[in-house]
Amino acid sequence: MLSDVPYNLYFALSGILFTIGAIGAITRRNAIIVFMCIELMLNAVNLAFIAGGNMLSSMDGTIFVFFIMTVAAVEAAVGLAIFVMIFRLKQTINLDEINLLKG
Amino acid sequence: MADYIWLIPVFPAVGFIINGLLGKKTSRTFVAWVACLSIFLSFLVSAAIFYEFLHLPPASRIFEKDIFDWITSGEFSVPIGFRIDALSVIMCLVVTGVGFLIHVYSAGYMHDDAGFARYFTYLNLFVFMMLLLVTGNNLLLMFVGWEGVGLCSYLLIGFWYEKDSASNAGKKAFIVNRIGDFGFLLGIFLLFVSLGSHGVWTLKFSEIQPHAHLLSASVVTLITLLFFVGATGKSAQIPLYVWLPDAMEGPTPVSSLIHAATMVTAGVYMIARLNFLYSMAPDTMFVVALIGALTAMFAASIGFAQYDIKRVLAYSTISQLGFMFVAVGVGAYAAGIFHLMTHAFFKGLLFLGAGSVMHAMSGELDMRNMGGLRKKIPITYVTFFIACLAIAGIPGFSGFFSKDEILWKAFSSGNMVVWLIAAITAGMTAFYMFRLLLSTFHGQCRASEEVKHHIHESPKIMTVPLMILAFLSLVGGYVGVPHILGGENRFEKFLEPVFGPAGHTASASAWNLDFISKAWAGEGAAHNASSELNLMILSVVIAFIGIYIAYLFYIKKPDLPKQFVEKFSGFYHTVHHKYFVDEIYFTLFVRSLLGIGRFLLRVVDERIIDGMVNGTGHLMRGIGSIIRRIETGYVQGYAFGMILGAIIVVGYLIWIG
Structure with a gap:
């Protein structure tokens, strides 16, 4: 079933999803949404890996995806915890107001 | 015995370590015992070696032992090694003997001082360094001792460091x-290099001596002059004598031991030790003798107008050191060392006596506030009187023999100018010493009632060393009774293995007024004998004239000094202020050096060096203040940067295909 669709479309979809995620991550101000955009980027990459792996008849792509999903889960846990702490501290998770690293 | 010579310096070193480490925790009695005992043991070893020397033929009266190699470099090596010969054994006996007496005296004198342990630690260190100086068998070890005694001198002058004047005097x-010392060090370098250019890499006396003939006359002259610069510093001769009068800020026994009896004679010892070099350089010898004579007279004249008894004694020391340099300058090394020894006795005694007077007078130093102490402190008075007779050169006392020996040797060597200055100075010496004696011990007591009430003789621990030194001042000269008075001059004979046969004095140099001496002294031996006797009588007469004038001025007509001062007030003022030498030095050297120092501080240090360091900092700060604008703190900005970077990299990779 997978082979019915040309691989180029998979990569194109992956690229579109990644670009949407990247633009969202840069432009949105709400940390949660930025976070979701990052997840979107990761999943775009996952799609590209799976398609690539299938195309080359290799399991490497699938293995990468497992790792990425694990990392994404961990990141979600840690990231949300950080946001909770930041919210407690500043009563906001608007990224424009979180600029403590300013030089 | 030869294997044990290293014990001589080691005992005081052990005393120094014990007192230095434990002194604060133990009692004063313990400290005093350790200090005195360590010196006494050294004295015993020295005495044993001396005794053994007497039973050895003169040629084999030399013990030398290298303990270990200190510095080795190719063919050149410097050992830690000791050499005891006739000269160094006498120095050891003087240093440890007089040193021991002064240690004992100090135990009484310093008894109530808070720095008791510190004092004896320094004093033991001093004796150790001094013994290193006189027993070292090479120039480098001698230099270590030379610097070491300088350090101890500094520490002890500034002993009461909470007093500004004392710590300044120490620094000075x-x-x-x-x-x-800089001159001395240059001399060592020059000697080392010039011998080395002949393939002899050594600093050991026993190896320099046989190779000294390799050096050219001009080089030897330069080397010996550089060494003499060192001697003028250490032994307080013109032009570097200015530190010694100020050194009186230290405790009086220190003045006695370091600034009268031992350390300041190091220069004389050094020239005597290197006599084989000096004998090769008649020009240097003349300079030494002339500087010695000039210093003797100059310092004696300043002594006329001082009222502080320790300062009078300090100038007297400078003057007597001048005499010693006259002796070694005319090639009479034995006479110089002889005077060094007798001087150690009577000058050590004079200082200790002065300390005893201070003790009695509640610390008073100005002799205008003294007088009439004769009855109240009789032991001090008698011993002081003996020392005065000795230094004035009254026949029968030790100073007479040694001083006359020097005058005669100066005369017979043909240095008439030097002799004349020295002879006049002998009379001046008698005058200022008796001025001191008479105004301190005779006449009316001018002290305040309160001080007068407290006047008391010092305890036994102080008076016994005085008596022993007085005894030595009395009989110390009899080891060197000249032939003319029926003696054998055993002292000179004992030193013959070091200085060569007696009577072989340096040839007169071109500047000397040779013809006068020939006209006066004649050339025949018989003539010489009678002129020696004549000179002796002459110098005794000069001494008595000096004493009589002092008697006239300070006992018979006490108004005379005042009239004298009024008549020559300008001159008196100049002398009283030590010819303004300190002020001249201050303007010429100190101020210009301070100017250079200020320049280095303000311009080189604060502007250039600090400027470079601070400039680097400012530069970095400037760059940072621009670059930090990139760091906005907005996470999305950073993310944008990353993506932009990724796009550029990927784009580039695609573009290059």
């Missing part, structure tokens, strides 16, 4: 000595 002594 140290810096002035450093100038001389």
Whole structure:
């Protein structure tokens, strides 16, 4: 079933999803949404890996995806915890107001 | 015995370590015992070696032992090694003997001082360094001792460091000595290099001596002059004598031991030790003798107008050191060392006596506030009187023999100018010493009632060393009774293995007024004998004239000095202020050096060096203040940067295909 669709479309979809995620991550101000955009980027990459792996008849792509999903889960846990702490501290998770690293 | 010579310096070193480490925790009695005992043991070893020497033929009266190699470099090596010969054994006996007496005296004198342990630690260190100086068998080890005694001198002058004047005097002594030491060090370098260019890489006396003939006359002259610069610093001669009068800020026994009896004679010892070099350089010899004579007279004249008894004694020391340099300058090394020894006795005694007077007078130093102490402190008075007779050169006392020996040797060597100055100075010596004696011990007591009430003789621990030194001042001269008075001059004979046969004095140099001496002294031996006797009588007459004038001025007509001062007030003023030498030095050297120092501080240090360091900092700060604008703190900005970077990299990779 997978082979019915040309691989180029998979990569194109992956690229579109990644670009949407990247633009969202840069432009949105709400940390949660930025976070979701990052997840979107990761999943775009996952799609590209799976398609690539299938195309080359290799399991490497699938293995990468497992790792990425694990990392994404961990990141979600840690990231949300950080946001909770930041919210407690500043009563906001608007990224424009979180600029403590300013030089 | 030869294997044990290293014990001589080691005992005081052990005393120094014990007192230095434990002194604060133990009792004063313990400290005093350790200090005195360590010196006494050294004295015993020295005495044993001396005794053994007497039973050895003169040629084999030399013990030398290298303990270990200190510095080795190719063919050149410097050992830690000791050499005891006739000269160094006498020095050891003087240093440890007089040193021991002064240690004992100090135990009484310093008894109530808070720094008791510190004092004896320094004093033991001093004796150790001094013994290193006189027993070292090479120039480098001698230099270690030379610097070491300078350090101890600094520490002890500034012993009461909470007093500004004392710590300044210490610094002055140290810096002035450093100038001389620089010359000494250059001399060592030059000697080392010039011998080395002949393939002889050594600094050991026993190896320098047989190879000294390799050096050219001009090089030897330069080397010996550089060494003499060192001697003028350490032994307080013109032009570097200025530190010694100020050194009187230290405790009086220190003045006695270091600034009268031992350390200041190091220069004389050094020239005597290197006599084989000096004998090769008649020009240097003349300079030494002339500087010695001029210093003797100059310092004696300043002594006329001082009222502080320790200062009078300090100038007297400078003057007597001048005499010693006259002796070694005319080639009479034995006479110089002889005077060194007798001087150690009577000058050590005079200082200790002065300390005893201070003790009695509640610390008073100005002799205008003294007088009439004769009855109240009889032991001090008698011993002081003996020392005065000895230094004035009254026949029968030790100073007479040694001083006359020097005058005669100066005369017979043909240095008439030097002799004349020295002879006049002998009379001046008698005058200022008796001025001191008479105004301190005779006449009316001018002290305040309160001080007068407290006047008391010092305890036994102080008076016994005085008596022993007085005894030595009385009989110390009899080891060197000249032939003319029926003696054998055993002292000179004992030193013959070091200095060569007696009577072989340096040839007169071109500047000397040779013809006068020939006209006066004649050339025949018989003539010489009678002129020696004549000179002796002459110098005794000069001494008595000096004493009589002092008697006239200070006992018979006490108004005379005042009239004298009024008549020659300008001159008196100049002398009283030590010819303004300190002020001249201050303007010429100190101020210009301070100017250079200020320049280095303000311009080189604060502007250039600090400027470079601070400039680097400012530069970095400037760059940072621009670059930090990139760091906005907005996470999305950073993310944008990353993506932009990724796009550029990927784009580039695609573009290059």
